[in-house]
Amino acid sequence: MKHMQRPMNSDSETPIAELRGTSKHYGAVVAAQELDLSIRRGEFLSFLGPSGCGKTTALRMLAGFETPTSGEVLLDGQRVNHLPPHQRPVNMVFQHYALFPHMTVAENIAYGLRQRRPQPDKAGIAEAVERMLETVRLPGFGNRRIWEMSGGQQQRVALARAIVNQPKLLLLDEPMAALDKKLRRDMQIELQSLQRQLGITFVLVTHDQEEALSMSDRICIMQGGRIVQVGTPRELYDRPLNRYVADFVGKSNFFSGIVQDGALVVEGLRVAAAPGAGGTGATASLRPEQIALSRAPVEGMVNLPVRIEARIFLGEHTEYLVRHDRLGGFLILVPRQAEAAEGGFEPGAEAHANWRAEAALILAE
Amino acid sequence: MRLYALAIYLFLYIPIGIIALFSFNAGRHASQFTGFSVQWYGKTLANPFVMEALKTSLTVAFLSATLATVAGTMAALALPSLKGRMRLFFDAALYVAVMVPGIVIGIATLIALVTVFDWVNPLLASLWPGAEPPQLGLGLGSLVLAHGLFAMALVVIIVRARVAGMDRSLIEASADLGATPWGTFRQVTLPQIAPAVLAGFLLSFTFSFDDFIIAFFVAGPNTTLPIYVFSSIRRGVTPEINAIGTMVMAVSLILLIIAQGMLQRRRA
Numbered sequence: 001m002k003h004m005q006r007p008m009n010s011d012s013e014t015p016i017a018e019l020r021g022t023s024k025h026y027g028a029v030v031a032a033q034e035l036d037l038s039i040r041r042g043e044f045l046s047f048l049g050p051s052g053c054g055k056t057t058a059l060r061m062l063a064g065f066e067t068p069t070s071g072e073v074l075l076d077g078q079r080v081n082h083l084p085p086h087q088r089p090v091n092m093v094f095q096h097y098a099l100f101p102h103m104t105v106a107e108n109i110a111y112g113l114r115q116r117r118p119q120p121d122k123a124g125i126a127e128a129v130e131r132m133l134e135t136v137r138l139p140g141f142g143n144r145r146i147w148e149m150s151g152g153q154q155q156r157v158a159l160a161r162a163i164v165n166q167p168k169l170l171l172l173d174e175p176m177a178a179l180d181k182k183l184r185r186d187m188q189i190e191l192q193s194l195q196r197q198l199g200i201t202f203v204l205v206t207h208d209q210e211e212a213l214s215m216s217d218r219i220c221i222m223q224g225g226r227i228v229q230v231g232t233p234r235e236l237y238d239r240p241l242n243r244y245v246a247d248f249v250g251k252s253n254f255f256s257g258i259v260q261d262g263a264l265v266v267e268g269l270r271v272a273a274a275p276g277a278g279g280t281g282a283t284a285s286l287r288p289e290q291i292a293l294s295r296a297p298v299e300g301m302v303n304l305p306v307r308i309e310a311r312i313f314l315g316e317h318t319e320y321l322v323r324h325d326r327l328g329g330f331l332i333l334v335p336r337q338a339e340a341a342e343g344g345f346e347p348g349a350e351a352h353a354n355w356r357a358e359a360a361l362i363l364a365e
Numbered sequence: 366m367r368l369y370a371l372a373i374y375l376f377l378y379i380p381i382g383i384i385a386l387f388s389f390n391a392g393r394h395a396s397q398f399t400g401f402s403v404q405w406y407g408k409t410l411a412n413p414f415v416m417e418a419l420k421t422s423l424t425v426a427f428l429s430a431t432l433a434t435v436a437g438t439m440a441a442l443a444l445p446s447l448k449g450r451m452r453l454f455f456d457a458a459l460y461v462a463v464m465v466p467g468i469v470i471g472i473a474t475l476i477a478l479v480t481v482f483d484w485v486n487p488l489l490a491s492l493w494p495g496a497e498p499p500q501l502g503l504g505l506g507s508l509v510l511a512h513g514l515f516a517m518a519l520v521v522i523i524v525r526a527r528v529a530g531m532d533r534s535l536i537e538a539s540a541d542l543g544a545t546p547w548g549t550f551r552q553v554t555l556p557q558i559a560p561a562v563l564a565g566f567l568l569s570f571t572f573s574f575d576d577f578i579i580a581f582f583v584a585g586p587n588t589t590l591p592i593y594v595f596s597s598i599r600r601g602v603t604p605e606i607n608a609i610g611t612m613v614m615a616v617s618l619i620l621l622i623i624a625q626g627m628l629q630r631r632r633a
Contacts, residue, residue: 065537085540086548098538102556111552115543165542 014077016041016201022071024057031057033225044195046204046212049222055205059171064088091162092171097154099146105157106142112165132160152183172204243363246285253330256283267326272360284360288333291355301354308345388607405604418593429512430569437520462518471582474511503585511583516569527561560627567624571617
């Protein structure tokens, strides 16, 4: 059953997987609420959100570990709601890898192939395992025991064990959570290039926005069991649908006030251009890099006198935490060249924060 | 503290040590050691009654341990899916089965078996086409059943601990990689719990091999080694009995140590 070819549906128009109004309830608890998502062939898609947002439930419904309470799950155009995991052409990399401790590395990788009926011959399996070990850069590690491998190596084995089956979807459940930061960065790059090289559709679950932004073609942002916004990292960063997305994707400063005469007024200050009816409440989102710091007010910009509270050197950029009497604290990211031109600011110093009134994004609450 | 522990161990093991020592006594009397000899071991092993009893004991121990291991392991795997009150009930029932004194289990099993036989034998007789219907009675079968039932509780308790410590995601990973439920059991679950299953088997075996009280009630015409020892003791403690006792203890001790080793093996 597994990995059966279905050439009829394999045209590139059909999404490789789809959720259609898919919900999952556990008694009164709603884990996922009417998810609608279509996953494109060959893309790298991430579910991003805090724990309990429903991203893992979505992944587990794709894998077959959970059956939706209502709605549909489609794989390659076929409804698979009740198809058990062992019959789905989908493989998963588990959070703690779930490698079989009583088997060698090679036996772990061969496991999926050995479940096929008819079983492939021994030489074929051995060859596929060898090739996989090369792919994940662990040549010669086949006879090692799982506990002899480091965390990063175990993750590669888990990856190899999944992709050797050439699944239609590779599901990754927070695979980097157990790795240290440096290793995580390396693995992210490796995972991304592996995905390009293999052409397999990757679906990643993560709560790490940096991870999602750096690796994904598209990100599906979730909150409270619902999908909030789906888009490319750039779309989500530049045009977040609401404050939740703006806050989750990258850092942002938020100013809430009332719209008056085409401007958002906060505490009596016009901080951003805001079209629309006057008198309604709105929030402006300003990315830290959209704000500049200067010694004197700048013509044609929103200017606010601020006091520098803290300075964090980040290499290419310097992050300033500043405070305005009425607006409170906010973040400013100053590039190295700009800082060189204007001169650095010491904590405690007075300065002017300024930005274009149109730069701010007005968000729905 | 260490002295204290030493004293306790001495208290526990000196009587056993004396039995072992006197099994090597050259003389016939249990009170004075007259010289080293293994003649009693030779005499014991040449005694056809002892060998017959040993054969019965080993057969019953093997069969009842097998029964207990298979049934107990299945129960241990199924128990985690029970919830709430049912779970509580089964947990309590398990521990009660282990803690009830052997004499109670012996009598209860005897009464239960005899009642069943009283029911089944006439029924069997009326259905039997031939002239001589088989009569169910106490014997090897009832021994195996009684020991198996008691030991099953032991196996469930041991195996369940291992099942609880097992990573659930291994089973999911196996299913995810295309293994059928049976394939997952054979290739992942069983190898993972194997040490506990084996330890359960060895403990069940030891329990059955050593048991006197339950066997005394349900053995019927059969004589197990402990029953043989009990009946010979009425004619006085001979060095032969010491030799049997020492051998039984040695076998039990070895099996227990192996079982302990199994359970402590790295949770790989």
